[in-house]
Amino acid sequence: MTDSRSGDGRIEGTGDPLRVAVIIGSTREGRIGDAVGRWFMERARDRTELELAVLDLAEFDFPVHYPGRATDQMTQFTEAIAEAEAYVVITPEYNRSFPASLKQAIDFAYDEWQTKPVAFVSYGHGSAGLYAVEQLRSVFTELHTVTLRNGVALDFLQQPLEGRSGDFGRDRAVGLMLDQLGWWGWALREARAARPYVS
Structure with a gap:
């Protein structure tokens, strides 16, 4: 990424941190989704230009x-979607x-999603969740919304979640995805402020 960063990690010239909702879509008993969420947040937590908030669907009734x-x-969920400026x-x-629980939650909101970027972290066995x-x-x-081309795909047939020590391939994928999410997030923030969206 060519943007320069300030001492605290924030991309210069972007103003306030970008509000990002991290949505964990599985509610199945015995799921690994919460572990994937923790794995992702560990890699994203140093991005101080992003304000990350986890929305775990298993915690909603x-x-x-x-x-x-x-x-x-x-209402609590849709308000969180409205507040966010980007999504993982x-x-x-x-x-x-993808899970029915995720589709149900997505459908609770409509206008709240508009003109914001969406990135994906998928997981599975063999296809790494890419069909989803x-x-x-x-x-x-x-x-x-604007969906990002680059994401993070975890194939547990090839490699367990934690993988090998120093697994830079997955870490690079997380970093690139967040760079792109930030670019789109700030660009769309400015666009929404400049003119109303036509839908």
């Missing part, structure tokens, strides 16, 4: 059936798709 009126938990979605791959990501790209395109 969402209704089984979509109600006529939003519950307090639904952590998703497993179940039968070549491709389907999520279509969903987020419908919501008027």
Whole structure:
């Protein structure tokens, strides 16, 4: 990344830190999603130009059936989505798709997602969750977001989560993804301030 950084790690000229919601999409018992979330946050925590907040869907008590009126938990989630300026979605791959819990949560919001960038950390066995990501790209395109080309894909058949000591390949993938997320996040922040979005 060519932008210079100040002593505290913030990219110069970007103003306030970019508010990033890190969404853990799996709610399944015995999941590894929370461990993947911790793994990611350990690698992102030094990025002081980003203000990271974890939204773990397993910690929300969402209704089984979509109600006529939003519950307090639904409102809490959509307010967090509205507050964020960028997103990192952590998703497993179940039968070549992403979890129903994640789709349910995504659908609770609409305007709140618009004109913001979305990055993906996916995991699985063999495909590294990339089938899930491709389907999520279509969903987020419908919501008027910008999805990043670069992401982080973890294949647990080839390598366990923690991997080898000094696993620079995965660390580089996280760094590049966050660089791109920041670029899009600040560019879209400025664009939203300059003119209203047409949808």
